[in-house]
Amino acid sequence: MGPAVLSVAVFLYGPLIASVALSLLDWNLLSSEVRFVGLANYGAVLDSVDFRLSAWNTLLYCATLIPAQIILPLILAVMIHALRRSPAQGFYRGCLFLPTIVAYSVAGVAWSWLLNPVSGLFNELLDHFGLPRSRWHTDPNLALLCVSLVTFWKTFGLNMLLWLAALSSLPQELREASQLDGASPRRHFFTISLPLMAPTAFFISVTTLFHVLDDIVGVIDVLTHGGPAGRSSSLLYYLWQQGLQFFQFGTASAVAVIIIAVVLAATWLQFRVVEKRVHYG
Amino acid sequence: MNARSFRLSSFRLSSFRLSPHRLVIHAALLATSVATVFPLVWMVSSAFTPNDLITAKAIRLWPEDPTLSNFATAASRYPIWMWLWNSILTATLITVGKLVLAVPAGFAFGRMEFPGRQVLFWFVIATMSFPAVLAIIPTYIAVVKLQAFDTYGAMIIPSIPYIGFYVFYMRQAFRSLPGTMFEAARIDGAGLWRQFTEIGIPNGVPAIAALSVISFMGAWNIYLWGQLVLEDRFKKTLTTGIAAFADLEGTDRAWGPLMATSLLSVVPVLVTFLLAQRFIVETLAPASQDK
Numbered sequence: 001m002g003p004a005v006l007s008v009a010v011f012l013y014g015p016l017i018a019s020v021a022l023s024l025l026d027w028n029l030l031s032s033e034v035r036f037v038g039l040a041n042y043g044a045v046l047d048s049v050d051f052r053l054s055a056w057n058t059l060l061y062c063a064t065l066i067p068a069q070i071i072l073p074l075i076l077a078v079m080i081h082a083l084r085r086s087p088a089q090g091f092y093r094g095c096l097f098l099p100t101i102v103a104y105s106v107a108g109v110a111w112s113w114l115l116n117p118v119s120g121l122f123n124e125l126l127d128h129f130g131l132p133r134s135r136w137h138t139d140p141n142l143a144l145l146c147v148s149l150v151t152f153w154k155t156f157g158l159n160m161l162l163w164l165a166a167l168s169s170l171p172q173e174l175r176e177a178s179q180l181d182g183a184s185p186r187r188h189f190f191t192i193s194l195p196l197m198a199p200t201a202f203f204i205s206v207t208t209l210f211h212v213l214d215d216i217v218g219v220i221d222v223l224t225h226g227g228p229a230g231r232s233s234s235l236l237y238y239l240w241q242q243g244l245q246f247f248q249f250g251t252a253s254a255v256a257v258i259i260i261a262v263v264l265a266a267t268w269l270q271f272r273v274v275e276k277r278v279h280y281g
Numbered sequence: 282m283n284a285r286s287f288r289l290s291s292f293r294l295s296s297f298r299l300s301p302h303r304l305v306i307h308a309a310l311l312a313t314s315v316a317t318v319f320p321l322v323w324m325v326s327s328a329f330t331p332n333d334l335i336t337a338k339a340i341r342l343w344p345e346d347p348t349l350s351n352f353a354t355a356a357s358r359y360p361i362w363m364w365l366w367n368s369i370l371t372a373t374l375i376t377v378g379k380l381v382l383a384v385p386a387g388f389a390f391g392r393m394e395f396p397g398r399q400v401l402f403w404f405v406i407a408t409m410s411f412p413a414v415l416a417i418i419p420t421y422i423a424v425v426k427l428q429a430f431d432t433y434g435a436m437i438i439p440s441i442p443y444i445g446f447y448v449f450y451m452r453q454a455f456r457s458l459p460g461t462m463f464e465a466a467r468i469d470g471a472g473l474w475r476q477f478t479e480i481g482i483p484n485g486v487p488a489i490a491a492l493s494v495i496s497f498m499g500a501w502n503i504y505l506w507g508q509l510v511l512e513d514r515f516k517k518t519l520t521t522g523i524a525a526f527a528d529l530e531g532t533d534r535a536w537g538p539l540m541a542t543s544l545l546s547v548v549p550v551l552v553t554f555l556l557a558q559r560f561i562v563e564t565l566a567p568a569s570q571d572k
Binding site: 005012013014015016018019076079082083086088090091092093094095096098099101102103104105106107109110111112113114116119153161206210214217218221222236239240243244249252253256259263267 | 303306307309310311313314315317318320321323324327382386401404405408409410411413414415416417418419420421422441442443444498501502504505508509519520521523524527536539540543546547550551554555558561
């Protein structure tokens with residue numbers, strides 16, 4: 001246990017604390033000059049147009065992806081669960097989970113081939129039906145949507161499995177009992193199944209927030225590089241670019257600290273809401 | 282009265298026969314499954330289609346003139362077999378590293394009493410929720426300062442400590458073993474270490490196996506970090522190599538060889554996944570409900 005705690009402390013908590021320290025400095029890897037600048041990095045970041053754009057994009061990503069990542073997998077899980085004892089069940093589950101095991105770069109490459117504006121399949125299909133071509137992920141107005149779509153494709157399988165596991169662990173007798181009482185399947189689902197799955201729902205809602213933030217970075221990096229003109233960038237991608245392409249460690253760390261603060265606040269809020277429900281609901 | 286018995290009987294029937302209701306569900310799931318798998322099928326099809334045919338016309342389902350030439354072209358331009366080896370090496374070592382840390386830790390948290398256990402447990406578990414990108418900059422600086430840039434160590438070591446879930450899961454696994462087993466060993470004079478190696482590990486094998494699979498698949502697909510610290514083209518893994526491949530060639534990249542290389546990177550995880558699908562489902566199930 002000692003080594004585990006130590007490694008977590010050194011490699012995960014260490015960097016977080018280092019981020020706070022770095023955010024107060026003006027430093028890049030190439031120069032040996034280190035200056036203490038206090039909160040100047042924060043000011044610069046908050047003033048930056050790119051930062052604001054990526055913050056707004058992150059909000060859009062969360063607003064579309066989080067509900068989609070929670071609800072659609074639940075619907076799929078309910079459907080698969082309804083088919084238990086059918087030999088096709090494993091097939092559906094496997095197919096739907098498949099993209100989850102693929103690497104981001106592979107997902108990005110596979111989709112950029114489909115979406116390719118010049119010779120991609122989607123545009124050829126549009127041609128085929130006599131519809132105008134689209135620039136897909138290279139269109140400033142569609143880039144964010146394309147990234148969301150690929151991210152969703154790449155990640156919904158995990159939540160689906162979690163929902164499925166929760167559904168199959170519900171006691172079968174409850175369904176039979178409410179059937180005897182004449183409850184419709186829908187009513188049974190919303191008044192009995194769903195509340196019983198509350199722990200899973202909570203787990204999913206917390207982890208989905210983190211995953212959405214994290215997963216987008218990989219997709220953006222392969223599919224759009226944040227472009228065109230930053231229209232598909234997110235906060236974490238902005239951090240990645242600032243720190244590791246432009247080597248502005250100070251600004252990047254300031255972004256990191258801002259993200260940590262927001263994520264902590266959001267998680268705290270989620271825990272509070274759940275606590276309220278449990279105690280007074 | 283009538284309605285109730287009707288519903289009961291139709292419920293029974295529906296589990297054996299295809300009711301219209303189930304047919305609709307089958308249709309919906311089949312459509313979603315096909316749509317989900319399609320980009321990957323498309324990749325496979327493109328990987329075996331001659332490259333000059335690919336760009337001429339995209340619409341096809343089955344490769345005409347199936348060929349392995351894309352693999353040969355890719356291998357002549359990039360060290361893809363070296364990438365494959367690097368992926369195997371790093372994914373294996375990361376998995377071993379994670380298990381070496383997480384299994385004893387899970388045992389300690391699940392089976393031992395010591396002051397501060399709860400706090401330390403949460404200290405470790407909370408890292409499950411760290412977006413990996415946040416730690417990247419300081420870790421990167423450290424790697425550069427230690428002159429470890431572009432080494433396997435730089436790829437492997439910082440990837441290991443993301444063990445929150447693993448520790449959590451191993452704790453659950455060790456806790457679910459009957460306490461009497463350990464009690465008996467203690468009475469026989471077995472120390473903690475022997476309890477761990479002779480009772481804990483043999484009985485934790487299913488959990489350890491499941492975590493190995495999950496970890497291997499995860500490590501195989503590490504992308505951002507590898508992208509950052511592996512620059513030498515011979516040191517890249519498949520996932521980072523593919524990104525370099527795609528980047529270097531811009532928009533008129535050679536799609537055929539690129540798809541072939543991508544396919545190469547998917548096959549090992551796919552096989553692992555198919556072999557261990559049930560395992561993975563069962564592993565994820567209890568973990569989410571316990572929180």
